[in-house]
Amino acid sequence: MDEPLIGRVALVTGGSRGVGRGIALRLASDGAAVAVNYRRDADAARRVVEDITAAGGCARAYQASVADESSVTEMLSAIDGDLGALDLLVSNAGTASRGTTIADTDRSEYQRLLDVHLLGPLALIRAALPQLRTAGRADVVAISSTITREHHRGAAAYTLAKSALEAAAFTLAREERAHGIRVNIVAPGLVATDMGERLVAATAGATIAELEPSYPFGRTCRPPDVAGIVAFLASRDGEYITGQRITVDGGTPDVGLFA
Numbered sequence: 001m002d003e004p005l006i007g008r009v010a011l012v013t014g015g016s017r018g019v020g021r022g023i024a025l026r027l028a029s030d031g032a033a034v035a036v037n038y039r040r041d042a043d044a045a046r047r048v049v050e051d052i053t054a055a056g057g058c059a060r061a062y063q064a065s066v067a068d069e070s071s072v073t074e075m076l077s078a079i080d081g082d083l084g085a086l087d088l089l090v091s092n093a094g095t096a097s098r099g100t101t102i103a104d105t106d107r108s109e110y111q112r113l114l115d116v117h118l119l120g121p122l123a124l125i126r127a128a129l130p131q132l133r134t135a136g137r138a139d140v141v142a143i144s145s146t147i148t149r150e151h152h153r154g155a156a157a158y159t160l161a162k163s164a165l166e167a168a169a170f171t172l173a174r175e176e177r178a179h180g181i182r183v184n185i186v187a188p189g190l191v192a193t194d195m196g197e198r199l200v201a202a203t204a205g206a207t208i209a210e211l212e213p214s215y216p217f218g219r220t221c222r223p224p225d226v227a228g229i230v231a232f233l234a235s236r237d238g239e240y241i242t243g244q245r246i247t248v249d250g251g252t253p254d255v256g257l258f259a
């Protein structure tokens with residue numbers, strides 16, 4: 001089967017760059033109509049839509065910060081009008097924390113990370129549930145991080161927000177099973193994206209290319225590695241999987257970015 005997701009309507013938050021871009025391209029090549037969400041970088045979102053369209057797929061770009069509930073609600077109704085009822089939601093948009101220790105992190109930093117990684121995605125999921133519940137088969141995939149099991153110094157705000165997202169996803173999987181909704185978590189290690197490059201520069205004073213030889217299989221995770229797992233989970237082969245967390249890091253790397 002060339003297009004296992006034909007007939008599906010997907011939203012990828014933060015689909016304009018990095019991991020989300022990879023997921024949007026893959027879901028579209030598997031046949032889904034894809035809503036590519038972005039926050040600021042309209043050109044990057046337009047390029048993803050152009051790439052998908054040029055390859056014969058279907059996509060449209062939608063601006064909204066996932067941290068802004070009213071923008072998210074407007075985006076969902078626009079997607080419904082343009083592409084049809086959503087049945088595949090990938091909560092990917094994210095931002096890094098400032099790298100401060102708990103002693104130096106104030107409440108506003110926790111709030112900023114929680115808004116983007118937890119409270120925004122929960123509001124989005126809640127607003128989308130009426131559509132997801134009527135789809136028969138629907139999927140929510142939350143992009144988390146291996147960091148939730150690592151507890152690095154200087155990463156509390158990000159780790160807390162991603163950990164809470166995972167707790168919410170596990171709970172949602174149980175609550176929505178009766179409505180045909182599968183909810184799973186994909187947790188990458190370091191991924192070669194803009195965020196990944198910034199993280200490596202800040203914590204190791206290096207580039208990803210410099211670090212890659214010491215990573216499993218001689219490279220870090222790439223967006224298509226994550227995208228392939230998301231596509232599998234949403235496919236027919238993944239239909240009996242829910243409430244799971246899949247790590248995509250090549251096996252535990254021997255190198256640690258946070259000393």
Ligand SMILES: NC(=O)c1ccc[n+]([C@@H]2O[C@H](COP(=O)([O-])OP(=O)(O)OC[C@H]3O[C@@H](n4cnc5c(N)ncnc54)[C@H](OP(=O)(O)O)[C@@H]3O)[C@@H](O)[C@H]2O)c1
Nearest residue numbers: 014017018019039040041065066093094190191193195196
């Ligand atoms: N890179 C890593 O090493 C790594 C490892 C594990 C997990 N992750 C997770 O993977 C996800 C994607 O990360 P990435 O590396 O691809 O990051 P990235 O390269 O910085 O790209 C982030 C994407 O999210 C969008 N975005 C950011 N804030 C947003 C908001 N408030 N509302 C809507 N869109 C927003 C950006 O859109 P604009 O450009 O328009 O702002 C962009 O499309 C994140 O959840 C991240 O925490 C990353």
